[in-house]
Amino acid sequence: MQEFVLIMRHEDGSKVASPEQMQIWMKQTMEWIESIRKQNKFVSGTGLLFDDARVVKSNKLVTNGPFGDIKETIGGYVIVKATSVDEAVEFAKGCPVLLGEGNSMEVRKIANGDGVH
Amino acid sequence: MQQQELIPHLFRTEFRKIASVLCEFLGIERIEVAEDITSETFLQALETWSYKGIPENPTAWLYTVAKNKARNYMVRNKIFTKKVADEIRELNAKLEIDLSDKNIMDSQLQMLFAICHPSISTKAQVSLALRILCGFGIEEIATAFFTNKETINKRLFRAKEKLRLEKVDIAFPPESEVDKRLDTVLTTLYLLYNEGYYSESQDDVLREDLCAEAMRLTYQLLENERTDLPAVNALFALMSFQSSRFAARRKQAGEFILYHDQDETLWNHELIAKGTYYLNRASTGTRISKYHLEAAIAYWHTIKANSTEKWSNILKLYDHLLELEYSTLAALNRIYALSKVKGEANAIAEAEKLTLTNNHFYYTLLGELYRNVNTIKAKENFEKALALARTNTDKQTISRKLNVQ
Incomplete structure (x- = not known):
């Protein structure tokens, strides 16, 4: 069993959704996570906020941002257990973020330091 | 983890409460800030609750987050405008956002x-x-x-x-x-x-x-108590009467089911009773508002059976309503009531005096009035109405009337 991180990418995070819409998204996300949890394949996950976001550059220059309105932003991630990348991809396909046009999911294997991967 | 069910529309319900309190707190010039802070509060809930579960007291969680965000906004703005520590201290004293x-x-x-x-x-x-x-x-x-x-x-x-x-x-x-x-x-x-x-x-x-x-x-x-006034009661009565017919008039194939075709067993009697209660409560004072009259008209419509009493009362109410505030729609509805009391011929004579030649409701009414009097004229009028109708709903309704000619 390997661990994969499923990264949610939003086309435009600045779009202001209605409270009703946000509640619907939340319900969908919870159901999605619950479906992974039921298979005992959910490890952890979280959303990422734009409040107080900072970028630290190579010269240690600190800037505000990223802001939601840049082309692609990361909205959150979940870590799952899967026997193969294909299984992880199946989990990713169920993420409600994909209902939003232009959004995408990135699936990356987590290096586990066992010398095999 | 305990899976808690979220109250339907919780975010929408809490939005209006938080937004109103913040608007009042921040002042009308910062109405957008209040909206943004409120939206951000729900975004934070979305990003947190989705993964960690719904907190035990979701409302309290939202209020705490909203308060903190508002406080941060105020402090940050003060820092940007005046870098005076005293002011911040003073501000902290004023920063109690009251979400009681x-x-x-x-x-x-x-x-x-x-x-x-x-x-x-x-x-x-x-x-x-x-x-x-x-x-x-x-x-x-x-x-x-x-x-x-x-x-x-x-x-x-x-x-x-x-x-x-x-x-x-x-x-x-x-x-x-x-x-x-x-x-x-x-x-x-x-x-x-x-x-x-x-x-x-x-x-x-x-x-x-x-x-x-x-x-x-x-x-x-x-x-x-300061706004519990007769006109408000009358408006609430009107809304209750109208809403009682929701289930019965719900759209089918994109078209409202019209009053005469409604299944009255679907009317909501609880709402009718509510309407009657508030209409009674509205009957004090000296001023009769248009809501009083419209609610009374709506009340008579909750009795489906036709009777002379029903229609002569509706006619009187429309007469009064037109004196108070003239509107084309009320004038047309009055003529329909007139036809029920004094017959189609009288109603047609009055209707033709209105000459509302660019109004599809006018021609629909004329078509209706002519239906049993002169089928050719009825058809002509429905066709004129159809040509003038703008919305699909209206077009469909008129087409159907034309077809049952």
């Missing part, structure tokens, strides 16, 4: 008066009320108004700009002005209700939500 039930109620009522300010158009008032006082999103408002998001955004932007320029107070109007200001508020609530009741939108849920919101806001006025 009482302040939430008061803030919502004060916002209702601020939003229904005569300086902005009624359309803008309705949109702004939907946004701030009902917690609807721009897209939802656009769907309800059967228009696009840009139009609504522009309308809201201009309205907020105007409120800022006019320096509208978020406060309960002084005793001497309550009646006058309340007139505007009632007009807005009346329009908000009609927007839902007659909307072209195919979304039944959304349309009924709009009506429910208009009723909720009207009820809020009844809950405050």
Whole structure:
């Protein structure tokens, strides 16, 4: 069993959704996570906020941002257990973020330091 | 982890409460900041609860987050404008954002008066009320108004700009002005209700939500003794009577089921009783508002069976309504009532005096009146109506009348 991180990418995070819409998204996300949890394949996950976001550059220059309105932003991630990348991809396909046009999911294997991967 | 069920519409319900309190706290010039902070609060809930589960007391969680965000905004803004430590200390003392039930109620009522300010158009008032006082999103408002998001955004932007320029107070109007200001508020609530009741939108849920919101806001006025006035009771009665027919008139194949074709067993008797109760409560004082008359007309419509008593009462009420405030639609409805009391020939004679030659309701009514008198004329009138009708709903309704000729 390997661990994969499923990264949610939003086309435009600045779009202001209605409270009703946000509640619907939340319900969908919870159901999605619950479906992974039921298979005992959910490890952890979280959303990422734009409040107080900072970028630290190579010269240690600190800037505000990223802001939601840049082309692609990361909205959150979940870590799952899967026997193969294909299984992880199946989990990713169920993420409600994909209902939003232009959004995408990135699936990356987590290096586990066992010398095999 | 315990899986908690979230109350339906919790975010929408809490949006309007938090937004109203923050608007009142930050002042009308920062109405957008209040909206943003409120939206961000729900975004944070979305990003947190989705993964970690719903907190034990979701409302308290939201209030704490909203308060902190508002506080941060205030502190940050003060730092940017004046880097004076004393000011921040002073500010901290003022930073108690009161999210108690009482302040939430008061803030919502004060916002209702601020939003229904005569300086902005009624359309803008309705949109702004939907946004701030009902917690609807721009897209939802656009769907309800059967228009696009840009139009609504522009309308809201201009309205907020105007409120800022006019320096509208978020406060309960002084005793001497309550009646006058309340007139505007009632007009807005009346329009908000009609927007839902007659909307072209195919979304039944959304349309009924709009009506429910208009009723909720009207009820809020009844809950405050300063605004628990006869006209408000009458408006609430009118809304209750109209809403009692929701299930029976729900659209089928994109078309409302008209009054005469409704299955009256689907009428909601609880709402009819509520309407009757509030109409009785409205019957005090000396002033008869148009809501009194419209509610009384709506009351008679809750009795499906035709009787001379029913229609002569409706006719009298329409006579009175037209004296109070002339409207084409009321004039046409009066003629329909007249036909029930004095026969089609009399009604046709009166209708033809109106010569509303660019109104499809006018020709639909004439077609209806001619139906049993002169089928050729009936057909002609329905055809004229069809040519003038703009919305699909109206076109379908008229086509059906033409077909059963």
